[in-house]
Amino acid sequence: MPADLVIVANRLPVDRVTQPDGTQGWRPSPGGLVTAIEPVMRANDGTWIGWPGGPSEDADAGDLDPFEADGLQLVPIGLTAEEIELFYEGFSNATIWPIYHDLVAKPEFHREWWDSYVKVNEKYAAKAASVAAEGATVWVHDYQLQLVPQMLRELRPDLRIGFYLHIPFPPAELFQQLPWRRQLLEGLLGADLVGFQLPGGAANFVRLVRQRVGHKTHRDLVYLPDGRTVRAAAFPISIDAAGFEALASDEAVVARAAEIREALGSPRRIFLGIDRLDYTKGIYARLRAYAELIETGELDVEDAVFVQVAVPSREQVEQYRILRDEIDRLVGRINGDLGRIGRPAISYLHSSYPREEMAALYTAADVMVVTPYRDGMNLVAKEYVACRTGDDGALVLSEFAGAADELRQAWLVNPYDINGMKAALLEAYRADGKELTRRMKAMRRTIKKHDVAAWADAFMTELADVEHSTHAKSVR
Numbered sequence: 001m002p003a004d005l006v007i008v009a010n011r012l013p014v015d016r017v018t019q020p021d022g023t024q025g026w027r028p029s030p031g032g033l034v035t036a037i038e039p040v041m042r043a044n045d046g047t048w049i050g051w052p053g054g055p056s057e058d059a060d061a062g063d064l065d066p067f068e069a070d071g072l073q074l075v076p077i078g079l080t081a082e083e084i085e086l087f088y089e090g091f092s093n094a095t096i097w098p099i100y101h102d103l104v105a106k107p108e109f110h111r112e113w114w115d116s117y118v119k120v121n122e123k124y125a126a127k128a129a130s131v132a133a134e135g136a137t138v139w140v141h142d143y144q145l146q147l148v149p150q151m152l153r154e155l156r157p158d159l160r161i162g163f164y165l166h167i168p169f170p171p172a173e174l175f176q177q178l179p180w181r182r183q184l185l186e187g188l189l190g191a192d193l194v195g196f197q198l199p200g201g202a203a204n205f206v207r208l209v210r211q212r213v214g215h216k217t218h219r220d221l222v223y224l225p226d227g228r229t230v231r232a233a234a235f236p237i238s239i240d241a242a243g244f245e246a247l248a249s250d251e252a253v254v255a256r257a258a259e260i261r262e263a264l265g266s267p268r269r270i271f272l273g274i275d276r277l278d279y280t281k282g283i284y285a286r287l288r289a290y291a292e293l294i295e296t297g298e299l300d301v302e303d304a305v306f307v308q309v310a311v312p313s314r315e316q317v318e319q320y321r322i323l324r325d326e327i328d329r330l331v332g333r334i335n336g337d338l339g340r341i342g343r344p345a346i347s348y349l350h351s352s353y354p355r356e357e358m359a360a361l362y363t364a365a366d367v368m369v370v371t372p373y374r375d376g377m378n379l380v381a382k383e384y385v386a387c388r389t390g391d392d393g394a395l396v397l398s399e400f401a402g403a404a405d406e407l408r409q410a411w412l413v414n415p416y417d418i419n420g421m422k423a424a425l426l427e428a429y430r431a432d433g434k435e436l437t438r439r440m441k442a443m444r445r446t447i448k449k450h451d452v453a454a455w456a457d458a459f460m461t462e463l464a465d466v467e468h469s470t471h472a473k474s475v476r
């Protein structure tokens with residue numbers, strides 16, 4: 001059944017799981033992208049192409065058939081163990097990810113990783129070409145699939161192609177380290193519309209295209225020699241604000257929030273961090289800053305506790321294993337040195353949770369601490385705000401998260417500045433009710449207005465218009 005809307009993303013919105021009886025089943029998978037796209041898919045009866053997780057014996061054997069899960073049309077792409085290692089863990093997560101996040105970790109460059117990236121991108125493009133109806137709209141997502149727009153355009157010039165990057169797009173100074181910089185730019189230029197989280201990312205892209213590929217550009221437009229125009233613009237992603245608010249108002253969630261506070265020993269203040277266990281998220285420095293406040297007596301373990309949820313992520317990538325060990329050691333040391341019986345300084349959870357539990361944690365937390373070194377947006381910060389139905393609670397937010405552009409009333413911090421973070425944590429801890437309400441009310445207004453539906457609408461509307469304006473331009 002050819003589809004009029006095709007979403008192409010690295011992952012499907014479900015994970016493949018082997019059930020106790022040995023049969024294969026599917027389970028919804030969490031994550032920023034899934035949270036954001038699912039409503040768009042449902043509203044447009046779309047088809048979603050992606051990898052279901054786990055290795056396939058022979059990825060070309062067509063062992064994976066399209067299926068329907070929870071009312072969504074899903075088309076799985078199989079990846080072999082080797083492709084997972086080279087394309088996914090390698091090029092996507094150990095080359096692109098660190099370069100696009102300010103070199104927070106050192107990127108590795110390997111030609112065989114790149115070769116696999118090209119091959120796997122071809123696979124996604126071929127699949128998209130085979131399921132898209134004549135003249136359909138295809139929306140390609142994220143850094144794992146930057147070559148797909150161009151590959152797909154070659155196969156299917158009739159399609160309208162959009163691309164959205166969920167992570168930052170780096171300045172030229174960093175991007176040009178990539179041995180394959182030109183191919184990546186040309187891959188993205190296959191799209192009619194390239195979307196970024198922030199205007200800065202779009203500007204970086206346009207500047208690089210001008211410098212490295214030599215195309216003419218004007219503001220957010222790139223003029224290609226074949227007469228096509230590509231638009232690069234910012235579409236800050238958001239959350240289902242009403243959905244989170246409803247969840248946070250649910251009786252069971254409210255009761256669970258009270259239970260969490262009690263289980264923590266009913267402290268006066270609960271600090272909370274929720275992140276994928278990723279070196280970009282600044283978990284280590286944040287916990288150190290908090291521990292120093294306890295050491296100096298500015299905070300007391302009898303009054304306050306820091307709950308840090310670290311969601312397991314990319315566990316096969318070496319830098320992620322190292323990070324996990326470092327944080328394990330740090331938490332052990334902090335609690336060993338500063339905790340008392342039944343009163344740890346940090347309550348550390350290396351696990352993922354259902355949405356209801358996330359909402360209960362957001363509801364229980366007095367100070368939400370989100371301090372990435374670099375983050376495309378950060379949905380956790382927005383989810384916290386959405387859950388604060390009483391207009392209370394403090395958000396401490398890194399200036400380097402995309403969310404800081406909108407959530408101006410947060411306590412904004414430089415995550416590299418430990419003393420600055422300590423000061424902000426204390427201020428947030430000590431803030432009076434009036435101050436909290438003033439800030440939270442303003443932030444809640446922002447996210448209610450700019451929710452995920454508005455984000456998707458803006459992108460889809462722009463994508464629908466782009467061809468039109470392209471035509472108008474080339475005719476003129």
Ligand code: GDG
Nearest residue numbers: 030031032035166311352353354355375376377378379380
């Ligand atoms: C990338 C960009 C950008 C997390 N753990 C659980 C869980 N989650 C959900 C959160 C939130 C999402 O996953 C995480 O999104 P973030 O934005 O915080 O971070 P990334 O995963 O790095 O996402 C980021 C995003 O894409 C979207 O464009 O904002 O900058 O890096 O929604 O709630 N959900 C559940 N259980 C968990 O344990 N149910």
